[in-house]
Structure formats: structure tokens, C-alpha cells
Amino acid sequence: MMVGRRNLMVGSAALLAGCDKVIQQPAARRILFMGEEMHRGLQRALVNRNALAPEFTPEQRSPFFRPNGTRDPGTADYAALRAGNFADWRLQIGGLVTRPLSLSLKDLGAFAQRAQITRHDCVEGWSAIAKWQGPTLGDVLKAAGIRDGARYIVFTCADQYRGAPYYESIDLVDAFHPQTILAWALNDRFLPVMNGAPCRLRVERQLGYKHAKYLMRIDAVASLDGIGKGKGGYWEDNVDYDWYAGI
Numbered sequence: 001m002m003v004g005r006r007n008l009m010v011g012s013a014a015l016l017a018g019c020d021k022v023i024q025q026p027a028a029r030r031i032l033f034m035g036e037e038m039h040r041g042l043q044r045a046l047v048n049r050n051a052l053a054p055e056f057t058p059e060q061r062s063p064f065f066r067p068n069g070t071r072d073p074g075t076a077d078y079a080a081l082r083a084g085n086f087a088d089w090r091l092q093i094g095g096l097v098t099r100p101l102s103l104s105l106k107d108l109g110a111f112a113q114r115a116q117i118t119r120h121d122c123v124e125g126w127s128a129i130a131k132w133q134g135p136t137l138g139d140v141l142k143a144a145g146i147r148d149g150a151r152y153i154v155f156t157c158a159d160q161y162r163g164a165p166y167y168e169s170i171d172l173v174d175a176f177h178p179q180t181i182l183a184w185a186l187n188d189r190f191l192p193v194m195n196g197a198p199c200r201l202r203v204e205r206q207l208g209y210k211h212a213k214y215l216m217r218i219d220a221v222a223s224l225d226g227i228g229k230g231k232g233g234y235w236e237d238n239v240d241y242d243w244y245a246g247i
């Protein structure tokens, strides 16, 4: 049985109908939001986190994979990397790992490759199907060696929002999910700049904003407290999107 977040939310909305005055009180609000956190935790517990996202046939691919959010980071550093066809780009893997890595595109290509045709769902209401290829994040993290105490994987990107890099994070269940890959190819070509060149995250069981483009750093951390404002991602910190955006 699956209890969707929507059902749970409808349930709590019904329970709370007519409680406007109570909700104004800080203590009541704390309890209300505590409940919401519990609902999210419950959803995570009830959904099989290792289940695969649907995959599609080549014919089902969208004719065009539209870009969203940043279409070109536009910084001097990124422009220089792009001018050199990303030969000088390195993806840093650090934080709570035993062997920090600095990986070129060639290095990413030397890992076992996974290709998958999946549907991307943006929270703004559009979807597109495309083929992605790259090593699994799990293999890359195994090469770096996750240390005891690591609980989250944080992604730092080349593009800036309000003067700071875009960032996102996932837990270790999603990090080691077989369809979670560091994609450097889209529909059998190198990633276009608008879709996150030279490398972006695909975390297929979650909504589009979790799929960090323009990857520069990947860090294993014990807690999200020191990251941005502490909610684990740019949109989570600034627009109140859910950190766990399971679909």
C-alpha cells in the first residue's frame, strides 16, 4: 500500500479545518510543521526507495529537451572551461571521503557506464523524456570511499544564484540508487551548455530541481546544517521547495 503525500496532506487539512486561530500561535505552528516533517518521513519510509524509475524506448524520447533555470552559467571561469571544450574541467569529490578525487571527463568515461531513457518532471509543470549516460554516482563515491558518519551528498554547481553557486543534496539511499548517475551525455552527445555541460546529476526518483547541472564539487557530509541556510538546496532554502522531492 502506498500513502501519497497528497492523501496525508488532505487528511491533515481536514483535521485542521476551522483551526485558523490555533495555527496563528507559534507553539501550534511548530506542532503543525512537526507533523508535516513526520508525513515526509513517513512517505520516505513507505515508498520503496530502491524501486526503479520507469525507462522508455528511444522512440519515446522528446524531440527537444528544453532547458530550465540557468541556461549558461556565464561566469569567466565557466566561459574559459567551455572555450577549452571542458578539457580543463575537474569534478572534485571531497568531504567525508578517504580518497578525495579530481575527475576529468575522460576519468568519468573510464568508469562503467550506465545509459537510461527516463522522464524528467519539473515542478513548474513540464516533462521531457531523454537518454542520459554516465557513471553511477555510487561507483564514483565507492572510488572515493565514503567515511563513517557521512549521511548526505552535496552538489555544488558552476552557476550562481544571488551571488552563490547553485547547490543541492540527496541522502545516501538516492546517492547509491542504480539510476543515479553523473551524466555527461544527453541523447548520445556531450551535454549541451543549456542542459548542464559538462556534467550533471540525474536522480531519477526526484523532481527536476534536484538534478544539479554544471557540477563542480561533490561532498559527503554528516549534516546539512552548514550548507546554505540548512535545508539542503537553493530552492529549499529560498522558496520552500521540499528537500525530498520524490516522484
Ligand SMILES: Nc1nc2c(c(=O)[nH]1)N[C@H]1C(S)=C(S)[C@@H](COP(=O)(O)O)O[C@H]1N2
Binding pocket: 065, 066, 067, 068, 069, 070, 121, 122, 123, 157, 158, 159, 166, 194, 195, 196, 208, 209, 210, 211, 212, 213, 214
Ligand atoms: N546548476 C543548476 N542546476 C539546475 C538548475 C539550475 O538552474 N542550475 N535548474 C533545475 C531545474 S528547476 C530543472 S527542471 C532542471 C532543468 O534541466 P534542463 O535545463 O536540462 O532542462 O535542472 C535543475 N538543475
Ligand SMILES: [Mo]
Binding pocket: 068, 121, 122, 123, 124, 208, 209
Ligand atoms: Mo524545475
